Amino acid sequence: MRPEDALPPILDLDRLVHEPARLTILTVLAAAEEVEFLYLQRVTGLNKGNLSSHAQKLEAGGYLETVKAFRGRIPATSFRITAAGRSALQAYRERMRAFFGA
């Protein structure tokens, strides 16, 4: 594949998913029904502020939903991937596989 032929598929990538932290978040969420904030924080290595910011962007894009609950007396936030988020992630993976021949 010539580099100029590869450009259109790359430029078409969903930027909301392509960012590494958001990609990791969606990848984790796609493997479970519900994931707590702390788990995502430990896996991504992001601080609370950055993780919240990325989650808000994904939520605004309709890719995840937030679930508020309590762990004892401590508020615990969890996330769920939406159907739109799942198909966006799937489309992104297929495009990456096609591009890199993975």
Next chain:
Amino acid sequence: METLSKPVRDMDHLQDLTRRYAECSKDAAGIATLWGGMLFLFLSGMAVGVAMAFYERDGVSGGIPALRYFLVNDHALPHVFQLFFGLSPLVWFLGFWLVSLWSRGQFGRVVAQAEGQDEARKRAVVLGLLGVLTLYLALRPVLWGIHLERWAFWGGIAVPALGGLLLVARWRDLSQEGRSILMVLTVTGTLFVHAGIGASLILLVPPYAVLSVVYLFRGLRRFRNYRGVVRELERFHAA
């Protein structure tokens, strides 16, 4: 292309780790299963102690009379023991809940992907059985003309109802072992409170002892798996 395909492989690996974490973090990372094993061990010991106290009090001679005594004795347990056996599902659940707070504080809670039809059917069967048991115990005095103390009547209804509620509330956070611990404690607790069992409670010792060994072993195995997955997740993050 080998290095460029690495992110895709990493995504697969991360998803695999997350699924394994969701599975092995159930029962508060296996610690609640261990706690169940210890509780069964304690109840076995208590059953032997109480049954022997009955045996000595009634001055039964050895051999066949002793065997008959343990098999058919139907003097009710003192209320304090009935209450303890009746509350045993709640005692286990409180332990599970407290340890869950700790384990969730370590790496967070991950709920496994939506249960399949088999799992949903299993839950319906378990809850249906507890529902039928509760209904039967509520109707038993009317059906068979049995006179029960008020506390035994209401306690016999409350224990399976409470056990069912606890099961429903935390079904997804419990493994097969956790659910069976709660179920066995609920059913035996109900029998003790409602029917009142005396020296024959020693018959429970062998199954309780077997369950105790099984749960101790499985709890340790689950906790070891949990530690392994957490270490892998930490390595993944460090890489």
